[in-house]
Amino acid sequence: MKSKTIFAGVLVFQCLFVLAVLLDIPVFRAILVSIYLAFIPGFILLRITDFKELGGLETFAHSVGLSLAFLMVAGLLMNELGLAFGITRPLTTLSFALVLNSALLIMGLLSSPTEGSGVESFGSRAIKYIKSVEKSPLVLLYLCLPFLSIAGSVWNNLYQDNSILLVMIGAIAVLFAVGLLMEKSLPPKLYPLVLLAIGVSLLLHRSLVSNYAQAQGSDIYGELRVFRVTLNNAQWGPLQGYLLNFRGYSRYNDMLSITILPTFISSLTNINPEQIMKILFPLFFSFVPLIMYRVWEKLFNPRTAFIATFFFMAEQTFYMEMLGLTRQMIAELFLGLLLLLVLNRDMNLRKRTGLFAILGLALIVSHYALSMIFMLLLLAGLSLSFLKSLQEHGSTRITLAMVLMFSVMMFSWYLFTANSATFDSILMFTDYIRKQLGDWLTPASRGATVLRGLGLEASPSIWNTVSRGFAYCIQLLIVVGFVGILTKRVKSDISKSYLVFVSTSMALLAALVVVPGFAATLNMTRFYHILLFSLAPIFVLGVEVVTGRVFKRKAKLASSVLVLIILVSYFLFQTNFVYEVVKSDSWSLPLSKYRMDALRLYAGYAYLDEQSITGAHWISENIDKRYSQVYADFQCMDGALNHEGIRLNYEIETLTNTSAILARPQFPNATVYFNRLNVIYGIVAGLGVGNWNATEIPYVSDLSVVYSNGACEIRK
Secondary structure, three states, X not given: OOHHHHHHHHHHHHHHHHHHHHHOOHHHHHHHHHHHHHHHHHHHHHHHHOOOOOOXXXXXXXXXXXXXXXXXXXXXXXXXXXXXXXXXXXXXXXXXXXXXXXXXXXXXXXXXXXXXXXXOOHHHHHHHHHHHHHOOXXXXXXXXXXXXXXXXXXXXXXXXXXXXXXXXXXXXXXXXXXXXXOOOOOOHHHHHHHHHHHHHHHHHXXXXXXXXXXXXXXXXXXXXXXHHHHHHHOOOOOOOHHHHHOHHHHHHHHOHHHOHHHHHHHHHHOOOHHHHHHHHHHHHHOHHHHHHHHHHHHHXXXXXXXXXXXXXXXXXXXXXXXXXXXXXXXXXXXXXHHHHHHOOOOOOHHHHHHHHHHHHHHHHOOOHHHHHHHHHHHHHHHHHHHOHHHOOOOOOOOOHHHHHHHHHHHHHHHHHOHHHHHHHHHHHHHHHHHXXXXXXXXXXXXXXXXXXXXXXXXXXXXXXXXXXXXXXXXXXXXXXXXXXXHOOOOOOOOOHHHHHHHXXXXXXXXXXXXXXOOHHHOOHHHHHHHHHHHHHHHHHHHHHHXXXXXXXXXXXXXXXXXXXXXXXXXXXXHOOHHHHXXXXXXXXXXXXXXXXXXXXXXXXXXXXXXXXXXXXXXXXXXXXXXXXXXXXXXXXXXXXXXXXXXXXXXXXXXXOOOOHHHOHHHHXXXXXXXXXXXXXXXXXXXXXXXXXXXXXXXXXXXXXXXXXXXXXXXXX
C-alpha cells in the first residue's frame, strides 16, 4: 500500500466524517465518528513512522492507543494555545473538526512511501482473518455473546427477567471450555476475536443495567462532573466555584482521560456524556484483554495466553468495579501497550523510545496511581542493567533514558497542574500509610477485603465458602507457578524483564497484606486487578507445575481439566451466576436486582432510576440555593443528587428524625427531596445511625408537594 493510497483513504474517511457531522444523523454520526476517532489518527501515526515490527493485532491495538493519546495531546495544545491567544472557548465542535482534519491530512501526506511494512499489510491481513472466521462455526457462537448481553440487559430492564443474561454467562463458561479442549475447532489465531467477544459481553451486561451510570461507591459521578464542566465551558482549566472546595475533584480535573478526551469525542460524535462514560469507554476498555493476550502470547504460548486472559476477565473487578472508574479504564489501555512495548525484543531502540514517550505521557495524564505502579515496575526492570548475570541478549529492554523520561514527565505534570493537587495526594497517601504502621499487629488495619481474602472474616453462607475455596486455589497456584519459575521447574522462555515484573507484583501483593493501610490507598480489589497484568499467566504455570508432577504423560490434558474445574467455577461464582441460580445472597445488579429489597437496592447500592434523576434535575433548574435549604436522606445525597452535581453545588442537610428541619421556623426556606425509597417504600435511609419510616420525620407532611412524578417528590 503506497502513500498515495493511504492519503486517498484518509480523504475518503474525512469526507464521511464531515458528512456525518453536518447531517447529524444520530446513530450514523455516533458510530462512524467514534470508529474514525478511535482508529484513524493512530493508524496514520504508525504509518508515518513505518513500524515494520508490528503484527496485525499489535497494529490494531497501537492504533487505538495512539489515537486516544493523539486526541488528548491535540486537545491540550488547542486549549493552551487558544487561551493564550484570547480564545475563551477553544474546545468547540468546529475547532475540533478543523484541527483534526488538518492534522490528519498533513500526516497522510507525510506517510512513508515504502512498501511491505506490517502497517501496510494490515488491510490484507484483516481480509484473510475474516475468511478464517468464516471457516470456524464455533467462532460464530462466540460472536453471538455480545448480542445476547445487549438483548438480555434490555429484556431484564423492561421485564425484570434475567434468563437471557443467565444463558449468556453460562454460554461463556461452556464456550471457553469447548475452545480450550477442542483446539481444532478454535484455532489459536482466532483467540483474540473470541476474547474480545467475551470481554464486551461481560462489560455490557453490567454497564447496561440501567440508563444511568451506577457508582456503587466509585468515582464516576465526580468524573462525569469534571467532564461536563470541560464540555460546557469548551475549555479545560482550573476548577472554579464550589468544586474548588473538593480536593478530589482537582485530582480528577488533572486527568485528560476524563476531561479533554471525552470532550473531544462527545463534541464530534454528539453522544451525551453519560453514554460516553458508560458505553463507549467500556468498549475501549474491552481492548485491554486483547493487548494482554498479545503480551502473554509472545512470552509464553497461545494456550497459556488464552487461559490467562480469560482469568483476567473472570475476576469481577474487570466488569463491575472498573465500570465506575473511567479514567482507570483508559489508563489500563496505555499500561497494557507500554508493557507490550517494553517487553518487545524486536523493535529498534529509537522507535521504541519514541513510542514509549507518547504512551507514557498518555498514561500519566490518564491515571496517577497506575503511573506510580508502572514507575515502580520500570525501576525494578532497570535493575537488570546492574545485574550482569541476568542480562538478556546483552541488554535489558528498559533503559535509563526511558525511566528518566517517564519520571520527569510524571512529576512535572503532577506538580504543575491543579496546584499540585495530585502530587499532594500522593504525599497524603504515603503519610497515611506511615501513620498506620503503628497498628502493625492489628489485623483490622488491613481492611475488610484483605481479612476476607485471608479467611479471617466469617463466610455468610456455604456458597460463599465454596467460592472462597476456588479463589484460594487460584492464589495458591499463582504462588506455585512463581516458585516454579524461580526453581526452573517451569519450561518457559520467559524474559528476565517480565520475571522482574512478576517478582515486583508478588512483592506488592505481599505488602498489601502485611503493611497496614496500604490496601486502603487504592482499594484491595483494584490493586489485585492491576497486579493480574503480571500475575494472570503465572496461575497457568502453577497448574502446569502441579499436573506435570502428578500426571507426567497426560499433563496437558490434566492441566486443561484442572483449569476448567477451577477457573470456570471461579467465573460462575464471580459473576454471581451460582448465587442467582441457588437464590443465595447476590450482589450482582444485572442478575439479582429484581429480588433485592428496596433498602439494599436504593440505599446500599444507590441504584438510580429515571424518576429520581428527573426530580434531582428539577431541583437544579427550579430551586435557588441562595434562598432555600435542601434536605434529603443519605441515599439521595449519595445517589441522584450526587449524580446531578447537586450534592456539591448545594449545601444539603441530611434528613433524619432529629435533623434541623424539625425546627418549624426553618420551614419557609426548606426544600425536601424524596426519591423512590422514600415515596414508594416509606423508608428514610441514614448513614451508620439507622433508618426510619417516612412518618417518623415530623412536619414533613405539612409541606406542599411542588413536584411529583409518581416515584419522586419535591416538597417546600
